[in-house]
Amino acid sequence: MENLTQQIGPDPSLLLVDDDEVFVTRLARAMEKRGFRAETSTSVAQAKRQIERSAPAYAVIDLRLEDGNGLDVVEALRERRADARIIVLTGYGAIATAVAAVKMGATDYLAKPADANDVTLALLSSSEGLPPPPENPMSADRVRWEHIQRVYEQCDRNVSETARRLHMHRRTLQRILAKRGPR
Structure with a gap:
C-alpha cells in the first residue's frame, strides 16, 4: 500500500x-x-x-x-x-x-x-507499451449480448426497431432478450 x-x-x-x-x-x-x-x-x-x-x-x-x-x-x-x-x-x-x-x-x-x-x-501506468491482457476478459457471447442490450436501450426498448437496426429477425431478438446475459 x-x-x-x-x-x-x-x-x-x-x-x-x-x-x-x-x-x-x-x-x-x-x-x-x-x-x-x-x-x-x-x-x-x-x-x-x-x-x-x-x-x-x-x-x-x-x-x-x-x-x-x-x-x-x-x-x-x-x-x-x-x-x-x-x-x-x-x-x-x-x-x-x-x-x-x-x-x-x-x-x-x-x-x-x-x-x-x-x-x-x-x-x-507510465509505460507507453501495450498493457497486460485482462485477467477475466468478457467472453465473445457476453460482448455480443452487451451490444444487443445497448442498441435495444438506444431504440427505447422497441424490439422491432432494434431487430431492424441489428439486421436480425424480431423473434430471434426476442428470444435473446428473454434470456439472461452470458457470463
Missing part, C-alpha cells in the same frame, strides 16, 4: 464521473483504499463545476452520461490541468470513440466491466 501511495505522487486527487451512482460510489471507496482522495460526480454539469473549483490530478470518466458526453468533461479537465491523467471508461468499446478520447486528452481507455485494480493500473 505504501508503494502505491508513492506511485500516486503528491496530489492524490481523483474525480470519478459516472451516472451509475452505485458503481461510482463503490469505485470511490475502493480507490480511497488505494491511497487516492476521490470525489464523485454523476453528470457532465456537476463534473465541470467540480473541475472549475479544483482540477484533480487523476480522473476516470464514463463516456456516456445522462446529460451529455464524457468527452466534454475530458476537455474541461485538460484545459484546467494539462498534466492530469484521465481514463475514459465505457460500457462499449469502439475504435472511433477510443481515438476520439485519446485525441481529446485521455491517457487511456477502458471498457466496462473494469474493476478498481484495472483502473489503478491504467491511472498509474
Whole structure:
C-alpha cells in the first residue's frame, strides 16, 4: 500500500464521473483504499463545476452520461490541468470513440466491466507499451449480448426497431432478450 501511495505522487486527487451512482460510489471507496482522495460526480454539469473549483490530478470518466458526453468533461479537465491523467471508461468499446478520447486528452481507455485494480493500473501506468491482457476478459457471447442490450436501450426498448437496426429477425431478438446475459 505504501508503494502505491508513492506511485500516486503528491496530489492524490481523483474525480470519478459516472451516472451509475452505485458503481461510482463503490469505485470511490475502493480507490480511497488505494491511497487516492476521490470525489464523485454523476453528470457532465456537476463534473465541470467540480473541475472549475479544483482540477484533480487523476480522473476516470464514463463516456456516456445522462446529460451529455464524457468527452466534454475530458476537455474541461485538460484545459484546467494539462498534466492530469484521465481514463475514459465505457460500457462499449469502439475504435472511433477510443481515438476520439485519446485525441481529446485521455491517457487511456477502458471498457466496462473494469474493476478498481484495472483502473489503478491504467491511472498509474507510465509505460507507453501495450498493457497486460485482462485477467477475466468478457467472453465473445457476453460482448455480443452487451451490444444487443445497448442498441435495444438506444431504440427505447422497441424490439422491432432494434431487430431492424441489428439486421436480425424480431423473434430471434426476442428470444435473446428473454434470456439472461452470458457470463
